[in-house]
Amino acid sequence: MTDDRRQMTVDGIAWRRRNCTLVAALLAAAGTALSAQTGPADAHFALVRPRFDPSHAMETVAFLDRYVRWPGNAGFDSSIMHVAAKLAAAGYVERSAAKTSDRLTYRIERYPMSRPAWEPVDASVAIVGAGGAGGARGASDVRTPVLSFATNRNMLATNSFSTPDGGVNAELVRVAAVTAAALDSAHVKGKIVLADGRLGQLFTLAVQQRGAIGVLAYSMPKYTQPERYRTSIQFTSIAYDSSSRSWGMPISFAARVQLTNALASGPVMLHVMTKSRFTQPAVELAIVAEIRGSAKPDERWVWSAHVQEPGANDNASGVGTLQEMARVAADLVRTGKEDPKRTLTFLWGQEITETDRFIKEDTVRARGIRWGMSLDMVGEDTQKTGGTFLIEKMPDPSAIWTRGEDHHTEWGGSVLKEDRMTPHYFNDYVLQRCLDQAKGTGWVVKTNPFEGGSDHTPFLNARKPGLLLWHFTDVFYHTDGDRKEMVSAGEMKNAGIAALASGLTMASADGATARAIVTELERAALARLETERKLSADTLARGGSAAFESHILEVWGAWYREALRTADDIEVGGSSDVTKAAIAASVKRVDDATLKAIANLKSPTNRQP
Secondary structure, rough: OOOHHHHHHHHHHHHHHHHHHHHHHHHHHHHHHHHOOOOOOOHHHHHOOOOOHEEEHHHHHHHHOOOOOOOOOOHHHHHHHHHHHHHHHOOEEEEEHHOOOEEEEEEEEEEEEEOEEEEEEEEEEEEEEEHHHOOOOOOOOOOEEEEEEEOOOOOEEEEEOOOOOEEEEEEHHHHHOOOOHHHHOOOOOOOOEEEEEHHHHHHHHHHOOOOOEEEEEEEOOOOHHHOOOOOEEOOOOOOOOOOOOOOEEEEEHHHHHHHHHHHHHEEEEEEEEEEEEEEEEEEEEEEEEEEEOOOEEEEEEEEEEEEOOEEEOHHHHHHHHHHHHHHHHHHHHHHHOOOOOEEEEEEOOOHHHHHHHHOOOOOHHHOOHHHHHEOOOOOOOOOHOOOOOEEEEOOOOOOOOOOOOOOOOOOOOOOHHHHHHHOOOOHHHHHHHHHHHOOOOOOOOOOOOOOOOOOOHHHHHOOOOOOEEEEEEOOOOOOOOOHHHEEOOHHHHHHHHHHHHHHHHOOOOOHHHHHHHHHHHHHHHHHHHHHHHHHHHHHHHHOHHHHHHHHHHHHHHHHHHHHHHHHOOOOOOOOOOOHHHHHHHHHHHHHHHHHHHHHHHHHHHHHOO
C-alpha cells in the first residue's frame, strides 16, 4: 500500500469515527428487524429445494455425453436444440413469438464462423508387421491395435483431416524433443512422428514445415495419474491446414509404452485411419433465456454454462444443472411463488465467448449486469474423480499471498498484483449460500484463489462481479474418461440449488436482506483478519518482517472495507438510509479490527484478547 493510500485510510477512519453517532441512531431504527433476521436466502431455499429434480439434469448430461461437441458441429447444435426444447417445455416462449406480457422468453442466437466446423467420425492406429510384430518390412496385413476411436474418442485432434479411404501405412520415427534440430536429424518427411510434448507445436514443425504425414504426441499432466489410468487421453487441437490436410493424435500412456517398446525392437510401420467431417459455412449457436424482472428489468443476474467440449462433467453437468435451474425458476414465477424484481438471465454456448458477447454486444444491457456466475464442471462424483466442489473467488489478497487454508488447484494460478484486486461482497455471499445448502447434506464446499479460464473472466474484465462454481482436481479432466458415469446427481443438485437461491435472493433483495448480507460480510471480514493475524504472527515467530506482515493485514482490511461499500447495490431501488448506515457501521468495525490486528501484531507481548 502506498503512502498516499495509507493517508487516505487514516483520513477515512477519522471521518467515520466523527459520524458514528449518526450511524448508531440510524441503526437503532433497524435493530428489531436485524435481530429477527434469519438467513437472507432461507425463503428462497425453501421454495427451490423440493422442486429441483436432479434426474432432469442427468437426462441432459446423458444426451450431451453422446457427442463430441465443438461449435458448429452436429453434436454442439443438437445439444443447443435439446436445451431449447426443454426451455419451451418449461414455459419459456421463443422471443420472436413472445408477447409483451410474456416474462419468460428465450432466443437462439446464430453467429457465422470464420472457420469450418469440425467433427470426428472415426480413427484407429495399429502396428503392421509379420505375425503382428513391429517392422517396416512387414508385408502381412496382421495388425496389432494401439488406439481406437470407439474407446478413445479424444484420440483425434481437433482440425484433423481424413486419411484416404482405407487409411495409410507409414514408418514411425521417434524424436527426443519437439525441436527443429531433432526433427531435421530424424528426416521425418513422409513418416509418422512420435514425441513427448505439445501436439500443436509438433504438428507445425513436423507436418507443416517438414512434410511428415502425421504426428503422435504424449503429454498427460501428473494430476490425471496416467500410470494408473493408462488409456486416458486429453483432447487437444492442431492448426487448421487445408493445404497439408493432415492429422494429429494425442496418445495415452499405454499407447506410448506400446509404441516405444515396439521401436526398441526395430523399425515400426503403422497403419493409421482417420475420418472427420468439416462443415462450411458454419454457424455457432447460443441460447439466451430470461425471466424479466418486474420492477428493475434492466438490472440482471446472469448464469452461464458452456456447451462445447466432449466431456460429461466438462461441461454437460453445467448445462444440465443450469437447464434444471431455469425450469425450477420458471415454475416458481408462473405459479406466483417468486416474483423477481430484477431480470434473471441464463446463457448456453461456447465457453468465454458466450459471456463476452453478452456483455459487449449491448452497452445498455451491459450496464445493468449486476452479477455473473459460471457453472463449469459442477457435477463431479468426488469419490470417482478425486475432485471437490470449489468456488473460485474473485481476485482477493489470497491470490497474492496464498497461505493457510487457501490453496491453488493443480490447474494452476499466477500470483496477482495488488492493483488486480476486486473487492466485492460476492465472494462471501455465494460461499455462505453454498454453506447454507451444505448444512445437513454432507456436501463439501471449498474455495480457491482466482485462476481464470472460464465464463466468469469476461465479467471480471468488464469490472463486473463474476464467480466460478466447479470441481477440481479431476483425474479425468479433459480426458475421454470424463463420461456420464463420473457425474453425481447429488453434486449437481447441491450446486444448482445454491446457485439458484443465490440469484433469486439478489433479484428481489429488500433492505432487511441487504443488511443481513452486510452482517454476514462483516463477520467474514473479522474472521479473515483474525486468521491472517495468526498466520502473520506465526511468520514473525519464524523470523518474518513485521512491516511486510502488517502490510498484508492492511490490504485485507482495505479489501473488506471496499467490499462492504459495494453492498450499496444489493437493495432493489437503491439502499435506504438504514442500509447505508449499516454499511458505514460495518466499515468502521472492520477499520477498528484492522488497526487492532496490526497493533497486536506489532506488540506480541501485549496483545489484546
